[in-house]
Amino acid sequence: MNMPPAVLVIDNLSLEFPAWRSTAKVLNGVSLRLHPGEIVGVIGESGSGKSVTALLSLRLLAEHSYRVTAGQLRVLGRDMLAASEAQLLKVRGRDIAMIFQEPMTALNPTRRIGRQMLDVIRHHQPLSKAQATERAVSLLRDMHIADPEAVMASYPFELSGGMRQRVMIALAFSCDPPLLIADEPTTALDVTVQRQVLLLLREKARARNTAVLLITHDMALVSQFCDRVYVMYTGAVVEHGPVHAVMAQPQHPYTQGLLAALPGQARPGAELHSIRGQVPDLAELPSGCTFRERCDKAMPACAQRPLLRGHGDHQRACWLEVGP
Ligand SMILES: Nc1ncnc2c1ncn2[C@@H]1O[C@H](COP(=O)(O)OP(=O)(O)O)[C@@H](O)[C@H]1O
Numbered sequence: 001m002n003m004p005p006a007v008l009v010i011d012n013l014s015l016e017f018p019a020w021r022s023t024a025k026v027l028n029g030v031s032l033r034l035h036p037g038e039i040v041g042v043i044g045e046s047g048s049g050k051s052v053t054a055l056l057s058l059r060l061l062a063e064h065s066y067r068v069t070a071g072q073l074r075v076l077g078r079d080m081l082a083a084s085e086a087q088l089l090k091v092r093g094r095d096i097a098m099i100f101q102e103p104m105t106a107l108n109p110t111r112r113i114g115r116q117m118l119d120v121i122r123h124h125q126p127l128s129k130a131q132a133t134e135r136a137v138s139l140l141r142d143m144h145i146a147d148p149e150a151v152m153a154s155y156p157f158e159l160s161g162g163m164r165q166r167v168m169i170a171l172a173f174s175c176d177p178p179l180l181i182a183d184e185p186t187t188a189l190d191v192t193v194q195r196q197v198l199l200l201l202r203e204k205a206r207a208r209n210t211a212v213l214l215i216t217h218d219m220a221l222v223s224q225f226c227d228r229v230y231v232m233y234t235g236a237v238v239e240h241g242p243v244h245a246v247m248a249q250p251q252h253p254y255t256q257g258l259l260a261a262l263p264g265q266a267r268p269g270a271e272l273h274s275i276r277g278q279v280p281d282l283a284e285l286p287s288g289c290t291f292r293e294r295c296d297k298a299m300p301a302c303a304q305r306p307l308l309r310g311h312g313d314h315q316r317a318c319w320l321e322v323g324p
């Protein structure tokens with residue numbers, strides 16, 4: 001099968017935050033790619049570099065605070081690491097949209113929703129005020145918001161968390177971007193609302209053939225909403241593949257640990273499993289496999305860094321052999 005060209009390509013990317021005493025090596029050769037219309041999860045414990053990867057994809061990290069030491073990052077073929085500020089202003093919103101965990105920080109608290117939506121819509125599209133209003137209303141309707149006019153007349157604080165996140169998704173789709181990056185978009189919401197919001201996001205993405213990078217620390221969300229998944233640890237991918245394959249036969253001990261921590265996996269009443277130990281200090285990363293100090297299956301070979309390998313599209317960075 002011929003794959004269409006990738007929407008997002010991150011290839012062997014390494015990034016550090018230099019500081020006076022020590023340098024945090026936050027990304028260490030991360031590689032991932034997204035094809036049109038795919039919904040792809042990125043999962044890993046806190047501190048594994050998920051948000052830094054997302055922010056760098058839009059070049060939203062404070063310039064001069066970080067250093068890219070290797071690799072490349074392309075969006076629709078464009079080298080994002082070399083893009084000028086003027087190019088970035090065009091790319092953001094039009095080619096890539098981003099949704100964050102807490103929409104209160106992305107929305108201006110002092111302005112009504114409608115005015116903020118019109119600003120975003122008219123930034124990239126030459127529409128009259130009336131046309132932009134029409135567009136805003138239809139975007140909100142697509143998010144199954146029954147009374148778009150009332151929402152547009154509201155201030156952000158007057159809406160529930162779930163409603164604010166629906167507004168953010170509507171805004172993210174306003175210019176029909178081929179790529180949407182959602183960083184823990186529903187972590188602040190309760191489980192029922194979380195599910196509703198992600199169902200809407202997926203419905204909209206499927207209808208527009210939008211590629212979605214869904215960043216989460218919740219394996220249950222990945223299994224429900226994603227086609228493929230990348231598992232990140234200390235700024236690198238340790239396993240990736242189709243969600244059904246990774247869930248059914250996780251190959252990396254780290255992925256196995258994340259899955260064992262899922263509530264559904266434990267017997268009722270049994271204690272939830274968690275991976276022992278902690279993510280290592282990124283300023284003093286061990287050489288070799290960075291997971292080996294926490295791994296029950298570590299062996300002498302783990303002193304060398306394992307590269308991604310595997311059959312077909314399910315790969316892991318681990319020296320262990322997997323059964324047939
Ligand atoms: N601006 C920054 N300066 C220094 N270190 C940072 C900065 N932003 C993130 N980090 C560090 O990078 C690591 C990865 O962070 P992040 O990408 O937010 O992790 P995740 O989203 O997977 O929880 C963390 O150790 C974090 O402290």
Ligand SMILES: [Mg+2]
Nearest residue numbers: 050051052183
């Ligand atoms: Mg994060």
